[in-house]
Amino acid sequence: MEASGKQKVATAELKAAYTPSEPASYQVRLARADAKLDLAREKCDDLAGNVKDVCVKEAKATAVTAKANAKAHMKTAMAHDAAYDKASKAQGMADEKATQAQAKADEISAVARNDADTEMRAAALAVAKEKCDALAGDARVIASRMRRRALASPDVRVPMGADSLQTSLFTIKELT
Helix, strand or coil: CHHHHHHHHHHHHHHHHHCCCHHHHHHHHHHHHHHHHHHHHHHHHCCCHHHHHHHHHHHHHHHHHHHHHHHHHHHHHHHHHHHHHHHHHHHHHHHHHHHHHHHHHHHHHHHHHHHHHHHHHHHHHHHHHHHHHHCCCHHHHHHHHHHHHHHHCCCCCCCCCHHHHHHHHHHHHHHC
């Protein structure tokens, strides 16, 4: 009988190795529990009376415990697999939402940079206007032209000091 139990366990292990899965591992555990039960019953056959009854009950209890543990192990492993699948899907959704949030933040940042550039140009224009008001004659006309160019294009720099204003005035006279 012991050989028969070993053969059942070996067959179950071979099937589990060929197609590894939790149900296959469960079948191996059941085969081992059944083989141990059969071996324990053979040992109990040598006994008599109440001692034999106790031995058979103990063997059955051990088999029931082994089968219950095998079933609990299988259900736990399957629950862990399902939880892993759900967590993977949730992570995928979270990654997608994070990407969308980053794109939105980039958009807001671009608008903020554009607003800041506009405010800087307006401030530079106000400074240039103030300097222009202090000038007289041709210098005032040239400064006015520079102010309009600064307003029209963010690439044109408005001079901030007296030296840079005179240099710009010569450059503008050459261009006009």
